[in-house]
């Protein structure tokens with residue numbers, strides 16, 4: 001089970017900088033997170049556990065407190081999670097932060 005987070009800074013048209021995070025994982029990790037009713041916060045890119053149905057929307061995040069935690073099917077539809085195979089994960093390993101769950 002492997003999960004990586006990579007972030008980049010994006011400059012918005014109004015000049016503000018925002019950090020965009022992308023989560024990449026293998027299929028086993030995605031299945032595990034679904035089974036555990038995990039959610040991903042779109043504000044701080046942290047995982048929350050235990051109370052998210054797959055279609056959960058805007059639940060309170062335990063890490064940052066914002067109502068921005070989404071169920072796994074939702075984040076998948078939003079394009080925030082990328083499921084990659086081992087070779088692809090090896091390629092991004094150097095530029096990403098490994099997340100353990």
Ligand SMILES: [Zn+2]
Nearest residue numbers: 041044061064
């Ligand atoms: Zn959060």
